[in-house]
Amino acid sequence: DQQVKQNSPSLSVQEGRISILNCDYTNSMFDYFLWYKKYPAEGPTFLISISSIKDKNEDGRFTVFLNKSAKHLSLHIVPSQPGDSAVYFCAAKADTGNQFYFGTGTSLTVIP
Amino acid sequence: NAGVTQTPKFRVLKTGQSMTLLCAQDMNHEYMYWYRQDPGMGLRLIHYSVGEGTTAKGEVPDGYNVSRLKKQNFLLGLESAAPSQTSVYFCASSYSGGHYTFGSGTRLTVV
Numbered sequence: 001d002q003q004v005k006q007n008s009p010s011l012s013v014q015e016g017r018i019s020i021l022n023c024d025y026t027n028s029m030f031d032y033f034l035w036y037k038k039y040p041a042e043g044p045t046f047l048i049s050i051s052s053i054k055d056k057n058e059d060g061r062f063t064v065f066l067n068k069s070a071k072h073l074s075l076h077i078v079p080s081q082p083g084d085s086a087v088y089f090c091a092a093k094a095d096t097g098n099q100f101y102f103g104t105g106t107s108l109t110v111i112p
Numbered sequence: 113n114a115g116v117t118q119t120p121k122f123r124v125l126k127t128g129q130s131m132t133l134l135c136a137q138d139m140n141h142e143y144m145y146w147y148r149q150d151p152g153m154g155l156r157l158i159h160y161s162v163g164e165g166t167t168a169k170g171e172v173p174d175g176y177n178v179s180r181l182k183k184q185n186f187l188l189g190l191e192s193a194a195p196s197q198t199s200v201y202f203c204a205s206s207y208s209g210g211h212y213t214f215g216s217g218t219r220l221t222v223v
Contacts, residue, residue, distance in 0.1 A: 002154075004154075006154075009152075034211050036214075041216070041217075042216055042217070043116070043202055043204075043214030043215050043216045043217055044155075044202070044212075044214045045214070046211045046212070046213070049211055089154065089155065091155075093209070098143070098160060098162060098168070098209060099145065099157050099160060099170060100212065102147075102154045102155040102156075103154055104152060104153060104154035105154055
């Protein structure tokens with residue numbers, strides 16, 4: 001059963017506007033979360049992380065929010081740029097675990 | 113500064129053939145992983161290793177074997193390929209289980 005879910009397979013946003021990508025998880029033991037970005041024919045690249053002791057982490061145009069009670073995290077991209085067009089994966093891990101569990105990905109298209 | 117290198121990048125196999133995918137990392141990472149990516153399924157873990165000489169099963173290990181004889185290399189073997197193993201395979205490594213560095217992937221087609 002999928003422990004990390006990204007329920008929106010795709011998202012289109014105008015350049016300059018905010019992109020919000022969502023991710024839900026079911027395992028309450030997860031305490032470390034990542035977002036990856038993937039271009040076609042390339043491997044995923046690490047974007048931003050957050051641990052469960054925080055509810056927000058910011059890195060330039062990218063901000064990740066964590067709502068532990070709702071088991072939900074989101075990635076905000078402001079302002080969105082055409083180069084942000086890619087597939088975004090969220091991933092989660094428990095402190096005692098050895099692996100990250102990945103969502104199915106959301107394909108973001110930023111329209112110039 | 114290569115990071116994680118996967119070979120080959122593409123391969124077509126006939127059902128029943130065997131092959132080995134090679135992953136090499138130059139970052140002195142302890143942990144290494146093999147994932148497969150299928151449409152609508154995300155990235156699923158096949159096998160992983162937490163150090164030289166160790167391996168463990170992930171979510172979808174059936175039909176695959178792995179070996180980690182050297183710290184920098186992690187090999188994924190298919191003994192008898194099946195069409196269900198058509199996928200894109202990604203190797204990754206990490207320092208003590210933190211965020212991964214991925215290779216660029218191997219696209220495998222089994223006909």
